[in-house]
Amino acid sequence: MLSLLLAQAPAAQPPTTQPAAPQPPAAPAQAAANRPPVSAEEAAVDAVKENLLAPPPGVSKEAYNEFMTLKWTRLDAGEWTEIVTYYAVQWGARIGLALIVFYIAWTLAGWASMAVDRTLGRLKFDATLTKFLSRLVRWLVLLLAGLMCLSYFGVQTTSFAALIGAAGLAVGLAFQGTLSNFAAGAMLLLFRPFKVGDAVNVAGQTGVIDEISIFTTAMDTFDHKRIIIPNGEIFGAVIENITYHSYRRCDGDVGVSYSADIDQTRAVLEQVAASIEGVYPGKDPAVVLMGLGASSVDWSVRVWAPTADFLTIKQRLLREIKVRLDGEGIEIPFPQMDVHIDQPNAA
Template sequence: MEQIIEEALSYGPLIINAIKALVVLIVGWIVAGMVARLVSRKVNANEQIDNTIGNFAANLVKWVIRLMVVMAVLGLFGIEATSLVAVMGAATLAIGMALQGTLSDLAAGLMLVIFRPYSQGQYVDIGGTSGTVKEIALFFTELVTPDNVQVIVPNGKAWGEIITNYSHHDSRRLDLTFGIDYGDDADTAKKLISDIAAAEPRIHDDPKPWVRVTNLGDSSVDITARLWCDNAEFWDLKFTLTQQIKEALDDKGISIPYPHQVNVQR
């Protein structure tokens, strides 16, 4: 019995250290999250700093604190930080080879934050995948598509692909093309479209809007309206004008033809 008690007591320090390690780990993880949120809130409160930088800095701080917490936990079990660094240094090559994709994503994340080809809240296309940028994290970029689907793009892939940023400029050009019948008067249709565009307050005066015949198709004369508007108004304005112009053409008796075939009997 005494031997059992002695053996149980011998595990006492280990159990105590395990409890301490668990407490440090839990508290450290909570503190890391709190500090990260504080950093994000403080940085994003400055209007001169892009929110992308604030969120990226918060992620970086969170993982640095977590690394310190892990080192502190290992220290409770007698593993010194210097020894840990030496072991990590010896294993750097192997880790680098195994995690080269992850390290590449991290490096690409830094490049994205430094050069900022896109920022949080902008609508972009990355290698054929479109969506609104929700977050640029250490290793990935999170997009949200118009139908509310989450898309995770590794930063390495994002940095290596062609990026189209639809939200970079404040204004954007809107082209609307309508086909009218060859028997209809093109000048009448052009004036009708111009009048509707002139009455729309969301269309910019500079660059000046224009409406011209741009193509003679197989079954229609194509008239294009080239307009400029605020980026945020692009889609709503496109849908509104499309309906208004279609209804106005109908009221004037100007038809919008569709491809058809005529059979000639001999």
């Protein structure tokens, strides 16, 4: 009976699995949202690539791909003619126009450079600054022409401007000290606080200026040593131009003994000032009582000397002061100290 029931029971059906319903494709807006952002430079490059790699009109995409992959034997004469004619017309015209523009820009750059050089020469600008500005104008004109030529080939020049700006920032940070000297040199050449041949005292150095370049200034000291100073240190410091004026005051300072008569001393020193030869004629000499020092009565004999003869007049003045005071018996004391020793009374 059990076997009969088992025979009549329906066979167990295997479990059936329902196939997964296909997912609908993502909406275009959602796909665009999931796409990583593209920068302006990448978008410009993609546009140029798409423009360059597009097949010419009248040529199938398959033939164009075979041409670009160097499978030229598979192209017939008609396809060859279409491709070569297209590029000859499109790119040949652009290349020719770019060459014409660059030739015109090259000529204009030369004219502009010569115009700047002549104009600054008439204004008696420094030769170094004139040469630098003329070259700068020339290269700026050529740079603008190069950007115009690139625009003819579909290249976005805004990306180049950003690249040039970033490169300029990097160069500026790397050469900060050098650019500081360059800017200071341009200011020195423009405002000219001193010129070649002037005797100056600047940045702790005293000497005669021998050369002013765009980055450094060279001077020779009075004992004939060459000193090279960065322009940044000069322009940021106090500049004393010793030979700027055509004449200078020459002071002869001297101290006389307290026992000397003041009126007699003044009269002698006035005679000394009047007897010096080669002084500047437009200024009168003067004798000034400077003060009562610890060991002497201090006087200053002041005459005016041409700048070129300053040291000579200085030597004459000091010599004459010493000779005349000695001749009049007026003592020139040296610093001295009187020491008094008090001894206790002996017991």
